[in-house]
Amino acid sequence: MTAKLLAERYEVQRQLGKQTxxxxxxxxxxxxxxxxxxxxxxxxxDFEWQDLKLFEREAETLKALSHPGIPRYLDYLEIDEPNSKGFALVQTYVKGKTLEEHLKAGRTFSETEVKELAKSLLEILNYLHKKNPPVIHRDIKPSNILLHSRSGNSVGQVYLVDFGSVQNQAAKFGGTITVVGTYGYMAPEQFGGRSVSASDLYGLGATLIYLVTGLHPTELSQQDLKIQFADRAVHLNPDLIDWLEWMTEPSLSKRLSSAKEAWRSLKNPRATDKTPKVLEPSGSDIKLTKTSEFIEIVIPPQGVGFGSIALLSIWVIGSLPLLGVFSNWARIFHIISIIWLATVAVMFLFALFRKLRFRIDRQQISYTSHLLGLRWNHSKPASRQDFRQLEIEEIRYKVSQITIEAGNQKYGLGGNQGLTESEIEWLSTELIQWLGLKIKRTLADPKQNISI
Structure with missing residues (x-):
């Protein structure tokens, strides 16, 4: 049987889908x-002009897009055959299965995979929404998301397909209202013909809810238009549940408004009743800075304590009887005293002026000392990918520190820098929330060691 040929160029292999x-x-x-x-x-x-309008809009939109997670526009054809007349859009072929197909095949997605999917799709949406004018997909759902080349712990390459419902111009009010989307994944404002960037976030949130519950959004109950799914996702971190609820807020004013904000909020969860709240201790001089890109802790100079003052006083008092005496023993004593004084002076210098800066960003972990304009590594920088664990470790009786392991490196923040127990608790909570990790507590009694 001879294969069908379109435009004397495209040899049809098989039909993938058909609708009216x-x-x-x-x-x-x-x-x-x-x-x-x-x-x-x-x-x-059954042809309607609105269908052609959307079809042409999809072609024009794809022609203007260039993103590794979006199929590329290749050609646009007019079909004029005896038994069929119409139009054809040609685009690159992406090998892979849709999320819908994966779910129907029984595949489940871990919390890490869900977050990885969210990140990839938010990057695509951020690209679309930043276009001028913004490109609103309007039909984010499992059957429009493809996965390819899954390997190891990676969920695979993520693609967003089917731009047949796309809106590439500012929403217009008045005139004919066109409702476009898929029930269950459509934000409430889409039922009124209005679509904005946050409408795509709602579709993404509903899609991820399907992944974590295994149920289509229409199979879940609603309360005041909010999807009720938390009882079906008890295995998830409460912060992720809160984020998904935030993504699917029925009210635009309460929903996350941009892909960039959504990604930042996924990495740095907002405080909720379910989130442990540890406030900055009153009177602490530690400076903590958190953004979506990095977290940085600056520990100020410790100051001169009673022990340092006592050492200096002993040296001065011990030197007084020998002033003006020039015996060999006196000279030896003075040499020792000078070394001692230099050591104490360095201790005073460090205590009065040295700052410690601990920073984690997307690329690496660094721990540096800063003294009078000079800077050096307190510990060797390590790759963020080598991050292993974070624990609160009791280094001696009632003195703890935050210990962070990355590859062969070990970083300690705490008792040796004069941090109080409340400051250690505050900083460790901020770090684990930003990193999205659990914390291990290592106590003097091994039987009491726990992970939280």
């Missing part, structure tokens, strides 16, 4: 020898 007045084909481009996807819209008895 539409079909999707897998074909081979005889010029490039590569597989392509062809979406066809037919002019028939």
């Amino acid at each position: 007045g539409r079909q999707t084909l897998l074909a081979r481009d005889l010029q490039t020898k590569k597989l392509v996807i062809i979406k066809q819209l037919f002019l028939g008895s």
